[in-house]
Amino acid sequence: MSARPELVCPAGTPAALRDAVDAGADSVYCGFQNATNARNFPGLNFTAEELRTGVAYAHGRGAKVLLAINTFPPAGKFSLWRDAVDTGVALGVDAIIVADIGVASYAARTHPTQRLHLSVQASASSPEAIRYYCREFGVKRVVLPRILTVSEIKSIVSEIPCEIETFVFGNHGLMLEGRCSLTNYATGVSTNMDGVCSPAAQVRFEPAEGGALMSRLGDHAIDRFESGEKAGYPTICKGRYTTRCRQEPYYAFEEPVSLNLGPMLAELVRAGVNAFKIEGRQRSRAYVKRVVSAFRGGIDAVLEGREPNVGDLISLTEGQKQTEGAFKTKRWR
Amino acid sequence: MTFGYAHAGWRGPRSLAPPAPPLFLLQPLLARIARAVARRHPEMFARLGIHQTSRFVIEPIGLPFVLYLQPAPRNPILRALPRHARPVCEARIAAPFLQLLRMIDGEADGDAVFFARDLVVSGDTEAVVSLRNAIDDLDGSLAASVAGVFGPPGKLALALLSRRAKRQTA
Incomplete structure (x- = not known):
């Protein structure tokens, strides 16, 4: 041992x-x-x-x-x-x-x-x-x-x-520690230089129809959790997004x-x-x-x-x- | 930034009509609790930073009222309001009473309660995070400490409230 x-x-x-x-x-x-x-x-x-x-x-x-x-x-x-x-x-x-x-x-x-x-x-x-x-x-x-x-x-x-x-x-999280600029892109605040991933001042949680919960960072919608669905952090890397090539929103980087x-x-x-x-x-x-x-x-x-x-x-x-x-x-x- | 709970003629608890008798009875107790916490835990306010003047509405699911909190160190305000009240506030926090109690006491993790969808936060998230961190830095049981302010009746009231919340959230 x-x-x-x-x-x-x-x-x-x-x-x-x-x-x-x-x-x-x-x-x-x-x-x-x-x-x-x-x-x-x-x-x-x-x-x-x-x-x-x-x-x-x-x-x-x-x-x-x-x-x-x-x-x-x-x-x-x-x-x-x-x-x-x-x-x-x-x-x-x-x-x-x-x-x-x-x-x-x-x-x-x-x-x-x-x-x-x-x-x-x-x-x-x-x-x-x-x-x-x-x-x-x-x-x-x-x-x-x-x-x-x-x-x-x-x-x-x-x-x-x-x-x-x-x-x-x-x-x-995203496997780019020290290199991730997603928060910086979305908010102007740097994870690596300001020490803040998803600054709380720019996070918003909003109720949506049917008991759903929307999480937002700055101007970006991060995820929508349906009623009863477990939630994750409002970080860009854990977000669920829509794209032209997929019918359903999906976790593009990482999952919660x-x-x-x-x-x-x-x-x-x-x-x-x-x-x-x-x-x-x-x-x-x-x-x-x-x-x-x-x-x-x-x-x-x-x-x-x-x-x-x-x-x-x-x-x-x-x-x-x-x-x-x-x-x-x-x-x- | 304030959160959109205002409606015509309503600009906070100071403009409230006299509350219904049960809440009216609660107000001096809550005011005393706020003063006692401020006196016993002055270090808490430094962690609140700019949010010492933020206004919070805390909705203990299972209880017949909501709480209005403004954690200003010199004049902390804690009042009970009817559930239908919509005071101007920066943030609103809703969770089953028992979970709120456990979070305040450092026995439940706020993030975990949020993941489970038992905690609903709206409005200024930074204010909520600051409040959570300020309370979480308090050693021991804040609820028990508060109940102790009122001696055996306070402890009995806490036990009764906990029991009632358990029944309603079961």
């Missing part, structure tokens, strides 16, 4: 951080209340003082805090990202999760002892790309994009000098569905994955408590040689559907 993998859990608020730690997280990732992280949502995230308290809470219970500074600074606005890095280091975070080469370079040069992880937003999926980040910036762990099979992950493990982290639960790799935990451990990440900093502490507890139990079961059982998490999944995605097969749709 490989070394004990780390359970990496989301926290959008200080209360969620405490709940994640109490539920068995080995580490918690979070971000500041600005564009430096990819969940820059209203009412979410941490002030510097809240992060200071959160770090103390986590460290006092043997857990780590990872700070996501994983967006891409636009030209002329680098100071916000620089300040975020400096503040995170000063507060004693255990690692900074970076995506941008400039941010990685600044952190590595200015704070050479600070541990760096490579965000999924960097979209590094080949050994060559990962080795570049390790060599140039001393990256110690890469969060892999959700486009690789377990056997591909296993082969990458043997070709890179750093740890591997994979998502095991949560959002299963969440990733759940609970049944594959043992396989992933055997492949050499060092850390398992739960997505969902935008979710509630109810979600955090339940999912973290479930995966804590699942990972512990694997380590004890038992069959992992994360229980029934379907009610927490988008559209109340789950998938093992590309981890199982490249033909998941």
Whole structure:
């Protein structure tokens, strides 16, 4: 059996951080209340003082805090990202999760002892790309994009000098992390530079005839959920669209569905994955408590040689559907 | 931006005719709840940001009234209104009472309730997201904390309300 993998859990608020730690997280990732992280949502995230308290809470219970500074600074606005890095280091975070080469370079040069992880937003999926980040910036762990099979992950493990982290639960979006411009196209707000996918200020839900629900982003209709049909997020990549070549509206990019790799935990451990990440900093502490507890139990079961059982998490999944995605097969749709 | 629930002559709770007696009895209790939450959880308002002045109509399905909320830290407003009332508001939130209670208490995930179509949100989505995140950062049970303001009668009322909602949403 490989070394004990780390359970990496989301926290959008200080209360969620405490709940994640109490539920068995080995580490918690979070971000500041600005564009430096990819969940820059209203009412979410941490002030510097809240992060200071959160770090103390986590460290006092043997857990780590990872700070996501994983967006891409636009030209002329680098100071916000620089300040975020400096503040995170000063507060004693255990690692900074970076995506941008400039941010990685600044952190590595200015704070050479600070541990760096490579965000999924960097979209590094080949050994060559990962080795570049390790060599140039001393990256110690890469969060892999959700486009690789377990056997591909296993082969990458043997070709890179750093740890591997994979998502095991949560959002299963468009497989272009750090490259997706759909929100920018629809709203003028950038997922990658402003940290907002489908800004809530431009989301509208409208009742339609027959008990249906219309979701809109800016001027674009995203989906229409009929009465009783389970709903998904109002993101362009999960939208259902009409085209001339199809009679019925269809999901052109992705479907409203969440990733759940609970049944594959043992396989992933055997492949050499060092850390398992739960997505969902935008979710509630109810979600955090339940999912973290479930995966804590699942990972512990694997380590004890038992069959992992994360229980029934379907009610927490988008559209109340789950998938093992590309981890199982490249033909998941 | 306001959401289209206004109709002629109706511009918010201050212009309301005196509510029906049961709601009239509720108003001082709700006002006290709003003041108590504001006093006990001042940190909540920072997360609301610009939406401290937003007006919310919360529709607990299963209860005979809706709630009007304006979470201004110095003068928070929480009032009960008849279900047919259409006050001007920025956002409207409707869900079975029990689900609302569980979401407020950090026991149910709002996104999951939305996916299941048990939660209906309309109007300013950003205001709703801000309110959700502000409430979700409160430790423990907000409902129990509120009920505690009124001592044993408050706790009994909460238990009765929960029981009634369970019956109606079963």
